[in-house]
Amino acid sequence: MKLEQVSETTWAIVDASTYGNVGCIKLPKSVIVIDTGMTPPLAKKFRKLIHKEVGEPITDVILTHYHSDHVFGTQVFQDCTLIASSAMAAIYPELLNNRWSPEGIQELKEYYVQNDPAFAEQLKDLRIITPTQTFEDSMTLGKENEVHIQHTGGHTAGHSTVYLNTERVLFAGDLVFCQQYPYAGDQTNNPLEWMRAFEEILKMPVEIIVPGHGPLCGKEEIQIQLAYFKKLETWIKAQLSEEISLEKVLQTVDSSPTPPYDLKADPRLKFSIERWYTFYSQDEG
Ligand SMILES: [Zn+2]
Incomplete structure (x- = not known):
């Protein structure tokens, strides 16, 4: 795990050691963290690196979106203000009733005990922590309002980005998958919001x-x-106008537009096409 300095006052871990990338911004009197990674032990390690290489105190944690690889380390930062868009926070009650209920988390742990015991060990003490401060469209932090948090939606409902305008550094969250297939299969994914944010x-x-x-x-x-995305949107709309069923479309994903870096074999392509087909068929386009 390497905490890499990005600009004068920003750092990030982009080596996949925390699964979802994480980062931080150093303000004169505090440190702001962006996302918390996939597991509590990894988040602990991340926090130690901040302590050693950036400084203290960590006062705020901004959560870009609710995917587990970005928020499952949050309990390690429970002493901080946990910021998320209100649209993201609004998803939590349903998650806590289903996938992230005590039974749901138990199931998740058992799945990994069977399939990846080392990873299961990392989730042993996992607790779900909800955001403690929300905002509607945007909010700012810092003395000169230099940190701008923007609700974008797109990749998931409630997704946000974080921009440090003094150094022109954007923490894009999962709006940007660099050199990877841009996963668009979340059931709250909104391609129009995603392209608008771009x-x-x-x-x-x-x-x-x-x-x-x-x-x-x-x-x-x-x-x-x-x-x-524009090519994929055109392709999906063409399938819909020819009234080709979802089942059939999913059998022909190989004829869909070639993704960046030719990452066509990625199974996430299928999930993304399934979501966009549903999205555009519901007349949301
Ligand atoms: Zn994500």
Whole structure:
């Protein structure tokens, strides 16, 4: 696990050791963390690295979205203000009643005991911690409001990005999968919001992007992903206008537009196509 310095006052772990990428911003009197990684022990290690290489105190943690690889380390930061969009926080009650209920978490742990015992060990003490501060569209932190948190939606409902305008660094969360297939299979995924967020970022003077997965990149990565999304949208709409069933579409994903870096064999492609088919068939397009 390597905490890499991104700019004068930002750091990130982008080596996949925390599964979802994590990062932090150092303000004059405090440190702000962005996302907490996949497991409590990994988050503990991340926090130790911040203590050693960045400083203290950590006051706020911004959660970009509810996927487990970005929030399952949150209990390690329970002494901080846990910030998320209100749309993200609104998903928690349902999660806590189903997938993340005590029984649901037990099931998850048992799955890993059977399939990946080492990983199961990491989830042993997992607790689900909910956000403690929410915002509607955007909020700012820092003395000069230099940290801008923007609700974007897209990858999931309630997704947000974090931008340090003084250094032009964007923590993009899972809006950006650098050199990886952009997973769009979440049941709350909204392709229109995702593409709108891309258009907005392209207008901003962003210089460095910390993606949710993969290495640091620049805006050219967004251009690549956006071009693909537009082609995929056209393809999905064509399937719908020809009234081809979802079942049939899923059998022909190989004829869908070629994803960036030709990552066609990725099973996430199928889930993404399934979600977009459902989304556009519900007239949301
Ligand atoms: Zn995600």
